[in-house]
Amino acid sequence: MRSVIGAARAREGAGNNSLGETVKIAFLACVALAAFGLIDAAQAGDAGRGACAYGGDPYKNYNCLEPYLGSDFLSRFINYYRLEWGHDVAPADPKLPPGRRDYWPATPQTLPPMPFTEWPYGGSTNLGVTRPNSVDSPLMVAMANTPFGHWLDDMHIQVYGWLDPGGNLSTNTVRGGNAPAAYSYNPNNVQLDQAVLYIERLPDTVQKDHIDWGFRIAPIYGENYRYTTAFGLWSYQLLNQNKNNGYDMPMAYGEVFIPWVMEGLNIRFGRYISIPDIEAQLAPNNYMYSHSMTYTFDNYTNTGIEATLAATKNWILQAGFSAGTESLPWHVGARIANPFPSALYPMQTMPKDPGAVPSFTLGVRWSSDDGNDNINLVANAINGGLWGYNNLQWYGGTYYHKFNDQWHISIESYNEHQNNVPNLLNASALAIIANGGTPFSPQYMPFNAPGGAICKSAAVLSCTAEFQTALMYLNYKATPLDNISYRAEFVDDYQGQRTGTKTRYIETGIGWQHWFSPQIEVRPEVSYYKSLDAFAFNGNPNLGIPANRNYAIIGAADIIIHF
Template structure:
């Protein structure tokens, strides 16, 4: 936008209240597992460089300060990046997952968010309506790498729905309480023969002058595995609690439970996880985050290996410039019942990603 400032294109975008931005994220993960680091998340390729995200964002933001209704939109696209492999929605450009002689392409494109947005200030403290494909509305972490305190993802995040397609309303009841209600085509489904009506919703309590906030969110659908379409339909219940000790130190707890029925051979399956985050802001350019997580894949349906996963991660976010982020981290994972990490019970990784914002 700075480059376009003063040009005809820049003036047109400014008058239309449209902005263009994005980032490029590259990363390297050193791992004790040679064959692959799954079931940990997006940095699943050990001992090699990956272009995780090359993100383009085009948006027109709604105006929540005006007394008049406003409208906007957002288009977010990974083009290209290795993260696409896990975020693609069923029924949307999924041929990329078999184009490499039946295997996924290493890099691909995912139009990960595209929605229209309408804001009505006269209803309670404001009603927001989204129509399209958007991020799942629960948990702490995000597909958007710039919204995460650490480079690697938690099991709670990676093994639950990423996106929904449909209609979502957010009603601000007052300055403290807000509620969400939505109807979508399923979890990680765009438009597909396996689509099924699914409810998503949340209740948030966040006093503007308080040190605590609580978010409870649900995804409720058929909760039955669709064998005819090889499609998961989990019900999800998630609770996020945040406490701010002071301007520099904050704590977040994310507790998540999901279940599903009608699985071949196993019938009922479930999993639950608790992830805790402690972040200390040393200075505006430097912060440190620790994450301790326990994730029980009770029947092994999510990760492929049953048992309780324990994961401890410590990372640093360094921003020498507003457009440059560097995030090194070390992580240790352990499963008390199975050997998911290249036939080992434990995994050690040392990673670093670099984000160039533009």
């Protein structure tokens, strides 16, 4: 999510929610819920005919799987949902090779009910624990006995994804008024959060006898595009039109795994999720439906190359070279006309995006042998730090600790900053912005442009803007299909550049993640937000509506249907 500078906007922009679009989204959510109910009913009906409709239980005898599924695509697709209903894992093929190296740190979590099995670090396929064709997918099962399915299996390519409709009830009432809370931009709304398709090949990082390769292409459509947008890649939807729903490609990368370099070296190139956050843009990778403010205002994606080296079974080192954050290589060196030369940009031209510059990332990760403890320390996309589209100089880390099989804690803290951010208290800086003298003036970026700063003094033209966070998730595995997460965080937007308001925030929430099977999950939650120093909620800078509340209570829920 981006904060906004400049004058009030006369309208929210083309493509925003109309009544018709809202009805369509609500209808989609109802269809998803109806599908869930039909599957439940079908499974209940089968109970009277035995454990499996066609005889035999694949969970007891894996050889029963094909007879149970049937032969045509639709039967196999539906029957696989029915088969997994009420289970926390897929039926296990006894012929599969081990899914991890036997001397590797122990796997700390299970999925479900957690959103991951390995403590997240990003920028790489998980080393030492990844096999090709390892994603449990009803779509892949449905296609498995077709010529196309055989070809995909031979090439170790999988095609899968999910639909994620959701909604919220909020004390906010203004369109866009839930911000700076994220992933439910509009209050009191039902929406399609994301529809995602993965086309991928996972490299085999367990073996150590041959070079392997992989890739992922991951288009996304829905409301959540506004949080993944990179300047220069279909960004007109957010920055010129402020559409409610849009499309993006947060991941499009290839990778090569070289097993002979120490314990394995993976090289990823393309656009990928930045490291090392607890959370990610993709819905199934998160404890809760909403996201922390810590995640909302940090680095989302980098485009470049990331090398991940398992130096030992316990130590992983990462180094990357990118074109900044949420910026594209074709903006590096690009310039536009400057109609209002000033002390900020004195030449007749100025960079199209000052943040699109060569940047480096360094990270180190340690895991204990028992898998109970994990630390990541990272400097992400570091460069000169000039005010850019999302040119965040990110320094921080994550820590995970597993107390026992039921309880674990996840902690993240970081500091990020940008330099030479125009001072919104300075009349000359405001004139420069208004007259098109910055790359992010309303003439070029009418919606959701990077924010200016509330500097300590009105006398300076610009200043450094900082953002500090501390986040904790405390998680309880109640059953193999249920997880309860409690979130607490503190955020200090020192100059108001990230959220649009110079204030400190506290936020706390609790969410329940319930899985009906490995393919269908629901995530109800409630969160409380408080801005301590100024009003920050129930406003919309795009509409010129100032915030008029210093708190927000948001109840929300979504359903994720994997395919």
